[in-house]
C-alpha cells in the first residue's frame with residue numbers, strides 16, 4: 001500500500017503513490033482505489049489513467065472506486081465535529 005510520509009517544508013505529510021507509475025496522486029479526484037474482488041483485500045492506489053492498466057495486469061478480478069469515495073468512507077469514521085456556538 002503506497003501511502004508514505006514525506007517531509008515538505010520541515011513538516012511530515014502523508015502522500016499517496018500510484019502503484020503503476022510510482023508518482024504522487026496530488027488530488028483525490030485524480031485517483032482510484034483498486035482491490036482484489038474478495039471479502040478482504042489490500043487497497044491499491046492508482047491514478048485514474050493508470051487504473052485500467054493496473055487491473056488488466058492482475059491475475060485476479062479487481063474492483064475500483066474513486067479515491068475521493070475511499071477518503072470519504074474513511075472520513076465517515078471520524079467523530080462528528082463539535083457544533084459551533086452562535087455569537
Ligand SMILES: [Zn+2]
Pocket residue numbers: 018019020021022023046047050
Ligand atoms: Zn500513475
